[in-house]
Amino acid sequence: MAVKKKKTSRQKASPAVRERGTISIRNVTKIYDPEGVNVMAVDNCSLEIEAGEVCMIVGPSGCGKTTLLNVIAGFHSLTSGEIYLDDELLCGPDKPLANQGADRMVVFQNGALFPWKSLLDNVAYGPMVQGILSKSDARDKARDMLAEAGMIDVADKFPGEVSSGMARRAEIVRALINDPKVLLLDEPYRAMDALTKSIMHEALLAMYDRTKVTIFFITHDLEEAIFLGDRVVVMTTRPARTKKIVSVKIPRPRDYKLLSSEQFRLLVEETKDAVHEEAIKAFEAGERELA
Amino acid sequence: MTDAIQSAHDTTIVVAKRSKLRKLADNKTLWRGIASIILFILFWEVSSQSKVWFGIQVPFIGKVPPPSAVLENWVEVVQRPGYWQSWYLSFMRVFFGFIVAMIVGIPFGMALAVNRYFRDIFFPPFEVLRPIPPLAWVPASIIFWPTTELSIAFVTFLGAFFTIVINVLGGARTIDVQYLRAAQSMGASQWDLFRRIILPGTLPSIFTGAAVGMGITWEVVVAAEMISGGGQQSGGGLGFFIWSSYMGGSLAQVVVGMISIGIAGYFSSSMIRYIGYLFMPWRRIF
Ligand SMILES: Nc1ncnc2c1ncn2[C@@H]1O[C@H](COP(=O)(O)OP(=O)(O)OP(=O)(O)O)[C@@H](O)[C@H]1O
Ligand SMILES: [Mg+2]
Helix, strand or coil: CHHHHHHHHHHHHCCCCCCCCCEEEEEEEEEECCCCCCEEEEEEEEEEECCCCEEEEECCCCCCHHHHHHHHHCCCCCCEEEEEECCEEEEECCECCCCCCCCEEEECCCCCCCCCCCHHHHHHHHHHHCCCCCHHHHHHHHHHHHHHCCCHHHCCCCHHHCCHHHHHHHHHHHHHCCCCCEEEEECCCCCCCHHHHHHHHHHHHHHHHHHCCEEEEECCCHHHHHHHCCEEEEECCCCECEEEEEECCCCCCCCHHHHHCHHHHHHHHHHHHHHHHHHHHHHHHHHHHHC | CHHHHHHHHHHHHHHHHHHHHHHHHHCHHHHHHHHHHHHHHHHHHHHHHCCEECCEECCCHHHCCCHHHHHHHHHHHCCCHHHHHHHHHHHHHHHHHHHHHHHHHHHHHHHHHHCHHHHHHHHHHHHHHCCCCHHHHHHHHHHHCCCHHHHHHHHHHHHHHHHHHHHHHHHHHCCCHHHHHHHHHCCCCHHHHHHHHHHHHHHHHHHHHHHHHHHHHHHHHHHHHHHCCCCCCCCCCHHHHHHHHHHCCCHHHHHHHHHHHHHHHHHHHHHHHHHHHHHCHHHCCC
16 A cells, blocks of 8 residues: 555656746846845846756855845845746745745745654645645655655654755655655755765655755755756846856766766856855955955 | 653663662762761751850850750651641642643743733733832732632732742843744744744743742742631641741740741752753753
């Protein structure tokens, strides 16, 4: 019985070609607090993300990456420009704040599993509150998905009882159970040691190969960006615009041997140069503000 | 959530079965606690027996009856039904006031937290009334309520009410916005948000408020019983017990009353802690 169920969920979760999840960001500007002290966080930023693409966003600290993600997710309004998801307007001049919806799932910078629910109940939450599945069906499906991600042993634990890496993986499963078009990740593996990170990357790539969900992934770690991404978008210092887009034409599935290859090293160098230039600008701008 | 409680509970039972006694015997904290209480009693006994230390009159402790005298008095007092009646009365007053404060205070605090209009209207008067110490309400309360019992209950209620409300409000307003965002993007309705996010997210603060509120209720009940003389109609209570012992000149009995309140308060807060433990399985330390 359980085996049977698993099969169907696997079939559903892996469509052969992903036809949905295109994000089109057109001339987006975001100014915080238009009345008072204006902070322009994003300036006339345009970016096309294909369905099923892993798009990595890098850029100096405080440049406006999180802001852009928040606008896509519907947590913040935009000031001007438009964002489309599969030709459907998310937000634009007449509708500055996008609806929050399960088609765009966010995995937060600091982790946002509900501490009062077990990992299993966290994962079951979405389908249950949307009324798609009954509580017990949602829990069955959540159990299957946690098993698929190799986390069945900790399914009944509370987030406070597992490592941060485990919690972050469960959070991604919690997002995926909603079958989103896009996964929005904001530095999910920040402050993890290199070893944990590599395990996270493996798990994420395995998950990606199963679902081919579009991924919008913010990071400061350039090796992570190249290793995971199809493209790496380097943002300018605040206000954020796209400065450079590095295409990573390394075939999938990828594994860790890649890290020592010449191709990989060159791509990291290329990205690093662009980011470094912006970081220096950001630093100098900071100095000027202080002076 | 009930399932989660159940499964966590099962684990606890397994652990408990394995080595409850052994754990108890190994528990250093417990032994230290017992040792320090015994030491304290010994110190008390010795120092109240010898009123003069190295030729110096000890100002305070020399006047306190020794634990042996207190114990002797206690043995005698527990045989009187009046003593147990006092326990009963104080407990009823504390719990009545406390439970009403919880029933009124939690929804009130929640409403303040989630509804702007409600907050705009009710928060200002609440903040004006909050700093008034519960005991300052005693005279007004006696005039206002028809019986002494009700006025004591009212003052007790106030003692817990303000603390509970302010904790619930603070707790509900400081829930991490990311939990709300996550729930909303997963399709939670307003009601889901309240029931599955705000409510459990506020539980720790509710229990903090309850624990502090419980402490205040005991303070208030004892003082109110002393002031109102326990009431001709109602009579008794541990506060009144202390007061009448004092009037009767039995210092040992005063100490018996004091320790009784200490035990009662400890018992009450243990109960709150235990209920908190049952309600918040994710906060248990394994
Ligand atoms: N709610 C807000 N109100 C006003 N200003 C804000 C707000 N949120 C962010 N900002 C400002 O907007 C700018 C961009 O912030 P954002 O968080 O998007 O940067 P980031 O690229 O994600 O930085 P980091 O890499 O440090 O996470 C910053 O200068 C920040 O101070
Ligand atoms: Mg950020």
